[in-house]
Amino acid sequence: MALKQIYMVDTKNQYLKIKDEIDSAIKNVIDSSLFIQGPAVKEFENNVQNYLGAKHAIGCASGTDALQIAMMAANIKPGDEIITTPFTFVATTETIALLGAAPVYVDINPDTFNIDTSKIEEKITPKTKAIIPVHLYGQPCDMDQIMEISQKYNLYVIEDAAQAMGSLYKGQKVCTIGDMGCISYYPSKNLGAFGDAGMITTNNDELAEKIRMITAHGSKRKYYHEILGINSRLDSIQAALLNVKLKYLDSYSDARFDAAMKYNEKFKNYFKTPYILPDVKHIFHQYSIRVKNRDKMIEFLKQNGIPSMIYYPVPLHLQKAYKYSYKQGDFPVSEEIANDIISLPMHTELDNEQIDYISSKVIEFNNMK
Numbered sequence: 001m002a003l004k005q006i007y008m009v010d011t012k013n014q015y016l017k018i019k020d021e022i023d024s025a026i027k028n029v030i031d032s033s034l035f036i037q038g039p040a041v042k043e044f045e046n047n048v049q050n051y052l053g054a055k056h057a058i059g060c061a062s063g064t065d066a067l068q069i070a071m072m073a074a075n076i077k078p079g080d081e082i083i084t085t086p087f088t089f090v091a092t093t094e095t096i097a098l099l100g101a102a103p104v105y106v107d108i109n110p111d112t113f114n115i116d117t118s119k120i121e122e123k124i125t126p127k128t129k130a131i132i133p134v135h136l137y138g139q140p141c142d143m144d145q146i147m148e149i150s151q152k153y154n155l156y157v158i159e160d161a162a163q164a165m166g167s168l169y170k171g172q173k174v175c176t177i178g179d180m181g182c183i184s185y186y187p188s189k190n191l192g193a194f195g196d197a198g199m200i201t202t203n204n205d206e207l208a209e210k211i212r213m214i215t216a217h218g219s220k221r222k223y224y225h226e227i228l229g230i231n232s233r234l235d236s237i238q239a240a241l242l243n244v245k246l247k248y249l250d251s252y253s254d255a256r257f258d259a260a261m262k263y264n265e266k267f268k269n270y271f272k273t274p275y276i277l278p279d280v281k282h283i284f285h286q287y288s289i290r291v292k293n294r295d296k297m298i299e300f301l302k303q304n305g306i307p308s309m310i311y312y313p314v315p316l317h318l319q320k321a322y323k324y325s326y327k328q329g330d331f332p333v334s335e336e337i338a339n340d341i342i343s344l345p346m347h348t349e350l351d352n353e354q355i356d357y358i359s360s361k362v363i364e365f366n367n368m369k
């Protein structure tokens, strides 16, 4: 059989396997005309609560909004400092900046690519209000360390779990460890909608009430606005199809993990394969390795029909919009990894033949003189 076309992420074939179920869930919403805060939204929120073991799960319009809403609920104000990683998607920093607060970066651990918890404490000042750990590529951060520091200094912990819904830290789902968790259902995420969608989780009743109000223009009762809010709702159609896909999330995570283990087996004599912390479940939102001549490798793979991506080519402290007083050399681990990291095709539909082919081409390039 000929090799099937290789995609970075294959949401189309994933959909086709459960097409009837998804289509009927979408049709139900259309038939009901309950597009805004219809019953599908509540149902999905309840199902996510059960899935994660979180007391509250509140839908919103995107993962980016989830971060902003969580920080608004934590009362983040201009001048506050938020500790986070420079090696992540821009949304984490963007939302801090939108609230007038300052991102205070801590370099990453070269094995996990997550915030280096041994360097957090030295960055804490009287202005520090929160830590935002990002569970990058689907691997949990070292949450014990982060929670210990946050308790010592009385800081909020807002988990950016946009890439990690379903991953476990010491048996506990990420999103339920800090004060709040932020999830993205962007189509290519492990649980992907057919458009933008997001969610904030918390075990704290007061925060939950505030979060819900913020998503609804700062109101509990329509047209009575008690606090500053925004308009950020989880769309009913998205909720309905996410409800269907949530049932398959663990099997999706397992399929990604299996694909990662197959890559590992192929690469073990050539590359440092992704490190996995003891006592975690890594769900491999991305499979990323560090390579020589990265940009030439990308070209070579492309010529051979293999897509790849760089997550992320420029650490946030070197982005034009977010430079503050940072400069090249401030976070050397992030800078080095941004120069040689590559993410290979990773999704639920990869077959053995594709993994064999992709890994053989990666190794072939690596071995070229």
Ligand SMILES: *Cc1c(COP(=O)(O)O)cnc(C)c1O
Residues within 6 Å of the ligand: 062, 063, 064, 065, 088, 089, 091, 092, 134, 160, 162, 163, 183, 184, 185, 186, 196, 197, 198
């Ligand atoms: C995708 C992502 C976000 C933003 O999610 P959207 O739903 O696209 O707004 C935030 N943080 C990280 C780490 C992400 O990967």
